[in-house]
Amino acid sequence: MNKGIQEIPLRRLVSQSLKEEVYHAHLSSGLDVYVLPRHEYHQKYAVFATRYGSIDTAFVLRGQEQATLTPAGVAHFLEHKLFEGREGNVFEDFASLGASVNAYTTYGLTSYLFSATDSFYPCLGLLVDFVQEPYFTKESVEKEQGIIAQEITMYEDNSDFQVFSNLMQALYQRNPVREKIAGTVESVHCITPEVLYQCHGTFYHPGNMVLFAIGAIEPEKVARLVEEKLHNGNHSLQGEIRRLYPSEPISVDKHRIDAQMSVARPLCYIGFKDVRLKHGDELLKRQLATSLTLQLLFGKTSALYNRLYESGLIDATFDTYYTAEETFAHAVLGGSTPDPTKLEAAILAGLREARENGFTEEEFGRQKRKSIGGFLYALNSLEFIANNFVSTHFRGSSLFAYLDILKKLTLEDVERSLEEQFKEELMAVSIIQPRLE
């Protein structure tokens, strides 16, 4: 094979509790490659991701003093646009190999992925190539503006999406998480090939990326192929990317946002901003502890959930979750309700009651068992493993640590979370009422 390439050392990480192992290689370009062999599956899955999401709209280019500001929606636009290579549509290249390729953009990252049952290595080569080879023209950017405008309009017609994005606007004053990931029809029209090249050059450096592959595949072969692909590129060390995030005040922007849409029943989401941000395993621990707390407070096993359901104030659409990144964190709960104001009051009363009474060891143990089981379910999906491995990696932790951190959580951790989070003054409510004809 390629003589220019030295043997690539692979590190083997084993999780006894998961009965899984993962191989790690740090390539000369700065890229981290992880491979998790799963021999009994037909599907083989690879993700190539950059730590560049919708919130990375301001940054300082190397050798410059001035900040570069970009329109909302560039990360997502780039994600669309990379699929059009110099030689045509990337979808067709994967299709000719019988694989399916896709991508998604979140607040914090952009992921490109494919799923194949054979031709894994040619697909892997294609993946690395198309993500690393930008090609934008004025015409192709204009054409994409039309497609993305339809995507944005599709979201705008979705009431769950609207109630959520209104909640982000209420919770945050300045953090770009309050903008929609795809941007707006207006912001997307400000995007030019130059902006795209600049952002690609900054954020698609292998040192800012990670590649994860899973399936009946050989770790050495994966690492070698990716090394060969990136070997010839000019990946001189770039150093840290200086991302600029506006400093977010502690308080929320608004306590309540009301909107109207063509829906049959009111929709109500309640958010709690979490201002004590973490990194790495601490962040993962906080995420797991807070999610457990939410389950204890408002999950189906809680007395409060059952009381609210019986009274008709909530129905099966009621759900809760907590999300934590290095630059923002919040809990969200809600669903359809006949009376958003009453629901808000009931949630606050439930919180006060739980703070007075605390949780029992029995309740805590039950929820913990439930969470452990839930994680095992998720591990049946190669897609889940791949996508979550990547997002956990960018947060400075590891998916392999998940189960161990979860198992070590104590009742005190959960009670601390109850005390420190879910503050009434950091709460915001987003409501969509049926539009009156």
Next chain:
Amino acid sequence: MFRAEEIAEGVRLHGLSTRKFKTITSKIYVQTPLGENTALTALLPLVLSRGSRGLPTMQAIASHLADLYGARFGSDVAKIGERHCLEFYYEIADSAYVGKDAEPLDGGMAMLGELICRPRIEGNGFYPQYVGQEQHNLVNLINSLIDNKRSYAVQQFYRVMFADEPFSTYKYGTVQEVRQVTPPALLGHYREIMAQNPIDIFVVGDVDLVALKEKWQKELSELRDGYHPLPLVRDHPTPGEIKKVQEEGDLQQGILLMGYRTPTFYDSPDYYKLLVYSGVLGAFPHSKLSINVREKASLAYYVWAQLEATKGFLMINAGIHPDNYAKAVEIILDQIDAINQGKVSSEELEATKRGLINGVLTMEDNAIAMIDRAMIGAVNGVFRDTKETINAIRQVSKEDLIEQGRQLQLDTIYFLKGHPEDAPMGRDRGKEGAAN
């Protein structure tokens, strides 16, 4: 591939023993004819999941499930062709991963039997409080269909295309039907379908199928009585004039749906020819619809074609700007014409076949996907293993596509027309461009 065995009259156990997954997944379907007693069937999964004899409240059920390492239980109704199926889903962690105190087969499967076979009853009906509350919830669910414009459009499209056929039935029924349900009527319906209708039990995971068979035989022995097989509907009405319906909706986008009738059903030997046809047309990003409507004309974010072969129709679905209706319909019709005239490159055909085969193999990595596919087979009375499926896909030729295309008959063009000028409400639009 599942091993199917009739364990009681009309009850089939489809088992797949494997160590591939970290959980054991089970799904149970009770088939009923679509369009009869819709509201009663739709209410059952809701009321059954509220409480059983041994676990009388939702909280008791949830706590028990959590104790079994977060076993999952779900219930709903599904529409497969002209069957309205009661559907139960259950998944439990394999004891190899969570420790000795979890007993998947005994504790786990007993739980499922408890919830399905021993409902909470008062007098001669289901527990009235649960029936009342779930009637209320179901009415809300039916009224909320309008909240999701894409689902709403599909249901409206069915109402137009299948106006005089059971397939137009919304799977949750109508508000009026739901309101008329009484606890005794619901219990009567439950007992009748549990006694007489086809039941399919699917299990995937590391389980002892012999022990499981005995368990279910015991669970169902008291309920089963006088099995009534259901006939398979194979009507193929010839469309007259194309039905064109436009409806104004309170949305910004326009949702376009087009429906073609086909005489090729799931159990036909020609099924895979039509499957490849719909793939070339619109199942993939490389398909004709995506390339021409999305990539070339920039008219849509999503546009795809989908085959419902138990009922026998092909549906095309696109989200477009309301002003582009005529243009989009024209391009879509052109794509159908192109295939029917044999304008399909060998690359297109090959890529589609590879994509479909990739999908078939990928399904084998997902227990629920395997079960859902096998259930379509159970309704249609035909089970095809993966090898047979892949071979059938490989053999499809361009001529087969032309032959299938000539049998397609355009029946309905439905358009839910939005108002792009309506600004979304309640937001300060001025602020949004601030990131520029």
